[in-house]
Amino acid sequence: MSFAATPVSAPKIGGKLASRLACVIVQPILTRLVHKIAHQHPSLFARLGGHQATDYLIDPVDLPFALHLRPDPTALILRAVPRDTPPQANAVIRGRFMLLLELVDSETDGDAAFFSRALDISGDTEAVVRLRNALDDMDGSVVEETANMFGPAGRAILARLRRSYAQGAKGFGAR
Amino acid sequence: MTLAELICPAGTPAALRTAVEAGADAVYCGFQNATNARNFPGLNFTPDELAEAVAHAHRHGTKVLLALNTYPPAGKFDLWRDAADLGARLGVDAMIVADMGVADYIARHHPQMRLHLSVQAAASSPEAIRYYCEHFGVKRVVLPRILTIPEIRQIRTEIPCEIETFIFGNHGLMVEGRCSLTNYLTGQSTNMDGVCSPASDVEYIRSADGSMASRLAGFTIDTFGPQEMAGYPTICKGRYIAPSQPDGYYAFEEPVSLNLSRLLPELIDAGVHAFKIEGRQRSKSYVRNVVRAFRQAVDDIRAGRHANMADLIALTEGQKQTQGAFETKKWR
Numbered sequence: 001m002s003f004a005a006t007p008v009s010a011p012k013i014g015g016k017l018a019s020r021l022a023c024v025i026v027q028p029i030l031t032r033l034v035h036k037i038a039h040q041h042p043s044l045f046a047r048l049g050g051h052q053a054t055d056y057l058i059d060p061v062d063l064p065f066a067l068h069l070r071p072d073p074t075a076l077i078l079r080a081v082p083r084d085t086p087p088q089a090n091a092v093i094r095g096r097f098m099l100l101l102e103l104v105d106s107e108t109d110g111d112a113a114f115f116s117r118a119l120d121i122s123g124d125t126e127a128v129v130r131l132r133n134a135l136d137d138m139d140g141s142v143v144e145e146t147a148n149m150f151g152p153a154g155r156a157i158l159a160r161l162r163r164s165y166a167q168g169a170k171g172f173g174a175r
Numbered sequence: 176m177t178l179a180e181l182i183c184p185a186g187t188p189a190a191l192r193t194a195v196e197a198g199a200d201a202v203y204c205g206f207q208n209a210t211n212a213r214n215f216p217g218l219n220f221t222p223d224e225l226a227e228a229v230a231h232a233h234r235h236g237t238k239v240l241l242a243l244n245t246y247p248p249a250g251k252f253d254l255w256r257d258a259a260d261l262g263a264r265l266g267v268d269a270m271i272v273a274d275m276g277v278a279d280y281i282a283r284h285h286p287q288m289r290l291h292l293s294v295q296a297a298a299s300s301p302e303a304i305r306y307y308c309e310h311f312g313v314k315r316v317v318l319p320r321i322l323t324i325p326e327i328r329q330i331r332t333e334i335p336c337e338i339e340t341f342i343f344g345n346h347g348l349m350v351e352g353r354c355s356l357t358n359y360l361t362g363q364s365t366n367m368d369g370v371c372s373p374a375s376d377v378e379y380i381r382s383a384d385g386s387m388a389s390r391l392a393g394f395t396i397d398t399f400g401p402q403e404m405a406g407y408p409t410i411c412k413g414r415y416i417a418p419s420q421p422d423g424y425y426a427f428e429e430p431v432s433l434n435l436s437r438l439l440p441e442l443i444d445a446g447v448h449a450f451k452i453e454g455r456q457r458s459k460s461y462v463r464n465v466v467r468a469f470r471q472a473v474d475d476i477r478a479g480r481h482a483n484m485a486d487l488i489a490l491t492e493g494q495k496q497t498q499g500a501f502e503t504k505k506w507r
Contacts, residue, residue: 047217107460109457111461114405116405120381126375137189
């Protein structure tokens with residue numbers, strides 16, 4: 001099954017331009033990141049099984065773009081895509097950016113995020129479960145490894161994002 | 176006072192290391208096949224991973240229990256036999272079994288292996304438990320979640336083996352090993368294929384108003400309002416419309432988790448040897464937080480201190496918790 005993700009909101013013209021610009025800016029970072037993760041954590045591909053060729057749309061609702069992931073070890077794809085024209089995807093994972101980062105690092109429990117409705121998944125549930133279990137078997141912090149790629153500036157941005165998310169989470173109560 | 180061992184779940188090697196670090200006395204896990212009741216996509220251990228996991232756990236003084244707690248269909252016993260042989264070769268500390276044939280095979284071919292009777296065996300009477308002890312040398316029974324603490328205390332006096340009870344996690348229909356609800360919709364068996372509500376048959380549909388329907392094999396089994404907490408997509412937790420219940424109701428069980436943190440002293444006093452945390456399908460985050468909380472609580476109780484439990488409500492299904500039948504037979 002393949003379907004297009006529903007855009008959360010229709011960006012204005014300026015928003016569309018900003019979204020495309022953001023995609024261009026972050027793409028080199030994403031490419032570097034996904035190859036680094038694949039190199040350091042090769043065992044995660046085995047847990048994906050037949051879903052190495054699955055197209056995932058990861059949609060951080062508070063960013064101006066979404067992410068297209070195809071975890072094929074022979075042709076890895078992690079690219080930023082405009083949120084108003086998402087690609088066809090087999091599975092969609094949607095939530096706030098920092099929540100998604102915490103799930104990648106297993107700082108937050110995915111089932112609990114799903115129960116609280118902070119995490120929304122649609123499409124191929126098995127694909128999502130396999131990706132979750134593959135990521136959960138990784139040791140270390142992908143998020144901190146990513147921040148470290150950019151030195152003190154990267155770590156400062158991460159710290160700021162975490163503070164901002166913690167304050168936002170209080171405002172959202174249980175969510 | 177019993178040792179009150181803490182038995183913790185691990186769906187991946189990383190989760191096992193997390194459980195060990197968080198203070199598990201023993202970790203239970205399974206192979207990547209139908210021999211265990213959490214045969215989920217991307218979960219569980221390869222033989223090489225289990226070998227490393229056993230070595231890691233033993234270096235830290237933690238035991239590893241291998242779940243072989245499903246029922247082999249006729250003519251397919253080889254998978255369970257091979258898993259038992261492999262587990263014995265890898266040096267696991269005990270095997271958790273439900274099927275009498277599996278128990279008999281291990282008792283005959285690996286007589287030194289310690290056997291625990293899985294909750295999937297649904298042995299809840301002294302007579303049933305004694306049968307497994309006498310015929311297969313079972314050393315511990317994991318009790319079904321249908322007994323009150325006074326009943327557990329009484330059973331303890333009538334059986335020759337240790338008792339393990341669940342203390343936290345999924346609280347499903349309390350006929351473990353007998354439930355066939357998922358078979359009707361998916362054609363797969365919880366008890367023989369090791370998976371309830373296979374992920375490949377689960378679908379979540381979001382509506383424009385923010386509500387979410389969970390479907391299993393094309394059948395809607397619940398719809399959650401925009402602000403409503405969700406639960407697992409299992410038939411036993413489904414909400415159904417009936418002539419007398421036009422707005423829908425939970426016919427079997429609600430989305431809720433078991434949490435016996437307040438009953439730990441009574442359970443220890445009743446003679447429970449080990450406390451089991453459910454959740455091999457959950458994340459390292461869940462394992463870390465739940466194991467740490469119960470490690471602290473059990474240590475406090477054993478030291479004669481008041482147990483100050485961390486709040487685990489955020490990790491419960493539907494963000495609701497219950498003491499179930501342990502508190503009262505009136506539950507559901």
